[in-house]
Structure formats: structure tokens, C-alpha cells
Amino acid sequence: MPNARNCRYGAMLWGLLVSAMPLAANATALAADPATPDREPIRIGMSAAFQGPSRQVGIELYRGIATYFSEVNRRGGIQGRPLQLIAYNDSYQPDRAVDNALRLLESDKVLLLLGFTGTEPVTRVLPLLKKYDSDHGLMFFPFTGGAAVREAPYDGLVFNLRPSYRQETEALVGELVAHGHQRIAVFYQSDSFGRSGWGGVRKALTDRHLQLVGEATYARGTMYTGSLDRQVAILQSAKPDAIICIATYAASAAFIRDARRADLNVPITTVSFASLDSVVSLLRQIGAEDQRDYLQQLLFSSVVPDPKTSAFPAVKEYRALMNQAAALPPTALLDANYQPSGYNRTSLEGFLDAKLLVAMLNRLGKNLTRASLAAAVVGMKDLDIGLQHPLSFQGRNQASDEVYFDAINSSEVAGKSAVDEANK
């Protein structure tokens, strides 16, 4: 596998990308004085995994969103109205996500839902949006590349920033095949998230007249401490020359660990849901304990640029604000043992979600209701939030198609900073 290259989906990053940066995280009060009607807060509802095996996703996504909202509120809010982020924990459980969505829409009367996390929880919330169709219950920027949020009958109710898993898997398969890999296997979560990625890999291979040589599943909620030896053995017997993981960061890291221990040393790739930063952090930790290098031949697809090195204005602003006043979830949601990460792709995605949402709300002016939002959002274009291109929702419900690659080779982990080729 080469160390760096451009690809048609975006920037291809090779080298060291993760180094934990201690961050003085300050909880930021997002709610403002609701006394005067003109300054009534704009309530935004979020449900994510703040606890359990996928907690890092929810917490970091929240930090990114809340950090930008704090900055907007500091500058006077939207038309003088502050943004209030109301978040609940669903522990990546679909039923809890549905309960939270109901609570947000019915009790908290939020303007919209933002940053819901995970394909399965989001897929289960979608019928609720349909039920609230007449009431214009909209969902913005769910943290999933699942197809269900991009196609009918929910395409008018959900708006996405990130590209789909189908696009990510198409890019990954294209990249692997371009480098001579023909025997590709897939390791995936046994639910709709995994199936979405599995379907994408299968389609991408079929389009190239290839077939999956092996597949293995794992149960949702698998912890990093769990053993995935059985899955490794199943895939090893298929003799793949590359493996694509459609998995959470904990399961991805556990699989890579167990695969390397079993001398399955083929390239292993993951999609964006398995945040590169979290996977690498876990592998570094276990690598130090085992005196073994697990950071070899890893390729990650991401839907945001490199948070540490990208020169895009939005990413620079992200770094500046995270340095100044990175937010933390409320104490009730935050696991006491959680150590906030430094710059990472998940909080950057949350930050970009918030930035795009604020750009959209600013265009609506003072007439900020669910109905006006629903009417205006379709067809919004040229929303410049400081990325490579302005973003648009014209004729579709997804703003970005950019897939970024990050490759990890241990030889480059030691000190060399990554280069965002696309930004050069």
C-alpha cells in the first residue's frame, strides 16, 4: 500500500494522524435568558450514545456542535436568539433513540433534531418523522452514512452533510482494487449499519466483476475488551488480501488487534463511523502493553478533512475554538471516566454540522419555524462554511460527497505530521 496519493474522492492522507492533545475543555452554557420572547432560545434536539461502547462518538460529536453553538451565542445568536442544544443519551439503543426523539419533539418542542447517531437508531426514528410530517419534524445531519436517511420516503425529512456508506465503500473498494487487491472480505456489525456497508462493498465489487471472498459479523455492543478470534478465523480461512470493516471504533480496534495477533497481516480498512482517532488511540494503548505494533497497513475513510492539519478555513476555526473553549456535555450525560480527545474527526464533524446548520438558519431570518425551515431547506445552495466547495441541497438531501482517506503505517507514526494533499 502506498504512503500517499490523491484520489478522486478527496484528499488521501498518509502517515501519522493522531496524537492525543490535552485540551482544557470548558463546559459552555448554551442556554440563554428566555425571558424576552425576541430572545427565546432556538431549541435543537440531539440523541446520541453518551455512554456505553460507542460513547466517544456521542460525546465528541456533542463537543463539536456545542463548541460552535457557544461561539454563535457569544456573537449574539441567530437574529438575536441564542441556540440551545438539548441532548439525551440513547446508548446506541434504537428504542431509547425513539423515546428521546419523542421527548424532544413533544415535550421540549425543539425546532429540529440534530446529530442523531448510528444507522440503526436513526433508521428506527425515521417513521416518527413521517408521523410528524404535518408538524414538520425534521432531522439534520445524522451521524450515519446509511441509505435509509437518503432515500424515499424520508428524503424530504432528513438532511445530511456527510456522504453515504455506499460512497465510502465504493471509494474504499476502488482504492483497494487500484492497488491490486482482488480478494476482499468484509467484517461487519450485525444490524442495519453493517448491512448498509456490506451492501455497498458487495455492489462495488460486483461493479468490478468481483465477489466477496469472505464475511463475518459481530453483535452490536461488542466491547473492545471482547474477543473477535472467531471472526478472525472465519476471515483468515477465506484467504483475503484485504478486509473492510463496517464496525464501531471499539469493534474495529478489537478486530485489528485479534487479526494481527493471528498473523492476519493484510490491509484492513474501516469506514468513517469507526473514528480513526479512537481506533488508533486504542491500538496504541494495547500496542504499548503488548510491545507490538498494531498500526500497520490500516486505511481509514473519513467524511471530514484532517482536523489537525487541514488548511480549510472551517477546520482552522475548529482548531481555534476547540483550543479556546471546547464544550463538554452536561455532567448528567458525561461518563466521569471519560477523557476528552484532542482534535478529532468526530468533533470536527459535529462542528461542521453546527456551522452548516447556523448558515441555513441565518438565511431564514426571523421567520424561524419548523414549517418555514422545511420549506426553505430544500433548494438551499452555495452555503459556504469554509470547506473546499460551497454546499448545496439542490435536488437532494446530502450536501457533501467528499470522502477522505487516511492511511496509517507505524513507521510514520513517530512524529511526522500528516499532509492534507487536497489542501496544498
Added chain:
Amino acid sequence: MSDLRLFSKALLGIYLLFAVIALSTSALCIHTVDQELSREYQSNSEQIAKVIADASVDVLLNRDLSVLQSLVDQYLSIRSIKYIYIADENGDVIVHTFVPQVPAEIVATDRRTTASTHRSLTGIGSVIEVVSPILQGRAGTVHLGMDAGLIGLKIQSAVGREIYLISVLFIGSILLTLLLIGTAARPLHRLLSYQRQLAGEDDGFGLTPAEVTRLLERRDLAGDLARLAQRSPSPPQTNRADPL
């Protein structure tokens, strides 16, 4: 113990009767529960498979497989369902709930068949697999594995409860029998003591005059024998065994 020896054949008969009752009712129970539960499970499974098949048509033709996966995952919360998988019209498994992989036994079978089968799968156990075609089989088939072990468990549970009940009745019957035997044997003991008294022997249980009067006034076999003994001359002294 002498009482028990006297009635030992009757007791043995009771034991045998209870054993026959316990065995026959358990066998009947196992058969009935097995038949009924199997029929009900199969019927329920077929209904669920049909519901999934009907719901799958639109999703299969118009939407992403992840939506179908989400649909079938929701049925896994039903305790008796061990697995669900959907095969397309070519027999390829396109959605399933197996972890960590589709069992080799299923991979080896023709997945386009719509006949229900009884399978024993490695790592899963015994299942009844029912099949429902999607769009008359043109779009694929839904396969649903019901836990046959659960039926066995229910049978065990039902039989266990029945055996428990029979055991309680059995023990109660034994206690009642012993009580009745004791009641029946008491006048005979008195008769024996009376006869020994008439023969001039002292067995340590000598009757008072009032007890003798009551014995002679009895209108049963013990009374008749006592009156007969009263009228009969004293028998010669011999080494006697306990008549009971």
C-alpha cells in the same frame, strides 16, 4: 411393621397403580404438549415469516438492504426466534441475523425451497425452519428459525409440574393409607390382647374391663371373634407366632 406386612400387597398395588397413572399421564401430556406446541409454533412462525415477506416486497424492490435488516432485527426480540435470513431469487443470502456467520449447514442447502424443515445447527441447536416466499418466490424467500429446544423446554416444564403434582398426591396417599391401616389394625390388636388375656398370658397390653366390654360389644369381625373366644375353651399353651 406388622401392620405393613399385613397390607403389603395392597400397598404394592397402590404403588403400581400410581406408577401406571404417572407414566401414562406424563406420556399423554408429553405427546399433547409436543403436538400442540409444535403446531402452534409452526403456525406462528409461518405467520411471522409471511408478515416479513409481505413487508419485504416494497423494501427489496425500492429501498436499501439496511432497511430490510432493520426490519428483521426487530423480530429477534421474540424469544422463540433463533434466526431470520432472506435469500434473493437466486438463493443468495442478502440479509441475515447470524453471528459470526451463516452456518455451513444453511450455506449447503438450496435456499430457494419453501418447505419447512427441522434442522440441527452447530452453535445454534435444534430449530424448526419455516419459509415464506416473497412475491410468490420471484423476489426471494424469508427463512425463519424457531427454537425447537424451547418446545422441549416447555414440555419438560409441563411434565415436571405434572410429576410434582402426582408425587405430592402419592406421598399424601401413602400417609393416608398408613393412617387407615393403623385404624383398622387397632381392634385386631385388642382382640389379640384379649385372647392372650383369656389364655392367661400377659403381653404387657392387658385390657381393662371397660375395654373388654367395648370389644365384646363391637358389631364387626373383631367383636364376633372376641365373643367367639369368650365362649370357646382356653387353647393349650403353645409357642405362638404373631398372627399378624
